[in-house]
Amino acid sequence: MESLPHCETLLLEKQGPALLVTINRPDVRNAMSLQMVAELSTVFAQIEADPIIRAVVLRGAGGHFCAGGDIKDMAGARTQPAADGEADPFYRLNRAFGQMIQQVNESSKVVIAVIEGAVMGGGFGLACVSDVALAGPTAKFGMPETSLGIIPAQIAPFVVERIGLTQARRLALLGLKIGAAEAERLGIVHQTADSDGQLEELLAQALERVRHCAPGATAETKALLHRVGKEPMSGLLDSAAEKFAQAVRGTEGNEGTMAFMQKRPPKWAEND
Template sequence: MSEMQELVLLEIDTRGVATVTLNRPHIHNAFNDDVVRRLGAIWADLAGRGDVRVVVLRGAGKSFSAGGDLDWMRKSGQATPEQNRASTLNMARMLKSLNDLPQAVLALVQGNCMAGGTGLASGADIVVATRAAQFALTEVRLGLTPATISPYVVAAMGARQARRYFLTGERFGAEEACRIGLVHEVVADETALETRGAELVAALLQGAPGAIRDSKVLIGRVANRGVDDEIMEFTARNIADRRASAEGQEGLAAFFEKRKPNWAT
């Protein structure tokens, strides 16, 4: 395994579950340009793989991710404006690639989930956190802004909550993160996190891969939109295509025949 591969681990099991693990536990999985490039390459690979159905995103050690490596960000101040923009654009592209994955993405969060780490979690479809997990968007305290992560964090917690937490930089716990929509579920500890993660993966594997992909596209199109002719046409076409698809026909047949559909494990 190369040094780059060791920064973020990728394992794919026989069920088609890809586990992506941030692997810098000695610095709470803070990321730098190399980590961003590695994540971007993983998302690009997974997006094109028909054999991968679920993606689990997690952090090794005590924390999910403390966000950007502070030494890396300090050194970026010595880079040229062009180098700085290239670095931040790579981050923006990596986050969009995560957000746009056709597979269901489950983030399992323990310990610190700060700044860019919160951005990564916000790009997942489902987030489960331990009760002791801590979140924060601390950029303003460093004279920065949570710019590249903002589309995903605001989509998760809403603009009103973002106006508080982007501006104060204060820490908040998992229960508060759940209350404001950043987290879906809170569990007691890391043992419970493993158990609940396995349960959710099993539930996701009951869904048809193409239907999950199209459901994610559907959410992206209708979120924060009024119902107009374009939306009605899109949603009608979405379900019409699904009904006529091989998955749709198999799913309906399996229901009436009282059996599992061919994609269910």
């Protein structure tokens, strides 16, 4: 892949077919600044066309995932009057985050969130757009916006997609904070760990499964899943059948079939 972009708020490390992205603002519990939003967007844009990177691991430094929006950015936006003909600074701030989280949601890569400590506001939204979410014992999830007199404007649609309207109503309208066990019960996370060591084991297992799945087929499957409920079923199934035929006749389909018949791992499952 191309050299990784220089980031001030993120630590980037390539590990086989995975890119480890660590949010690195531990002094503010990894609160999400405009700079961090821009850097995450840049990273996901750069790796989108990179065939070597098949998974992105998102986690936070210092024992916290992400405590929500950065208060300094909010204060800065408050001091900027909305100029004639220009969008309100708060609109631009909020919408920039929404564009980034949509980009993560629609990434063709497998996004794995490793979650510890504070998972609030925007951090909660980021967890809700992961493909695989793994929570440690210290994880605390919340949508505190209404208790602060604001609204979860950009994350609410993704929370509804994740856990359904009924549960999203309760969390958002009461500004609740919940632990890892309830987050797993609601479907926010897929697995919870009792210790840091077990959390690392769950991550290793997930990355091993990514390695065994064909990257092209994985990307097409993720794109197909995102279309469910957004277009008529008949047309969706017609399109899916076309994608299936292309996959069967494609390079990965041929390799997968040969590997199965020859009782060997497919090439994409080989260790780098």
